[in-house]
Amino acid sequence: MTIGREVLSEEQASPNYRMRLVRWRRTGDECWEVLDAHTSTPVVTGLPHREEALRIVRAWER
Numbered sequence: 001m002t003i004g005r006e007v008l009s010e011e012q013a014s015p016n017y018r019m020r021l022v023r024w025r026r027t028g029d030e031c032w033e034v035l036d037a038h039t040s041t042p043v044v045t046g047l048p049h050r051e052e053a054l055r056i057v058r059a060w061e062r
Contacts, residue, residue, distance in 0.1 A: 012037065014059040019050070 009028065010020040018035045032047040035057055047053045 013054060014061050015059070016061065017043075017057045019053045021050070 004026065005022045005024050008021040008023055010018060013019045013034070014037075016037050018037050018040075020033050020035065021030060022033060023030045031045065032043045032050055032053040034047070034053050035042050039049040044053070044056060047056070
């Protein structure tokens with residue numbers, strides 16, 4: 001858990017990437033993040049829609 005936000009859901013998007021939905025505690029804003037599946041390092045944050053996160057993962061996996 002990171003201070004200031006909570007993870008609402010997490011899913012495996014591909015063998016190399018995971019996606020998670022997070023909510024910022026102070027504002028209540030929700031956004032999607034794409035993470036490296038091996039290191040759990042966020043590689044893209046602040047995406048407004050799940051479909052956008054999936055599109056990015058699919059493009060990287062090509």
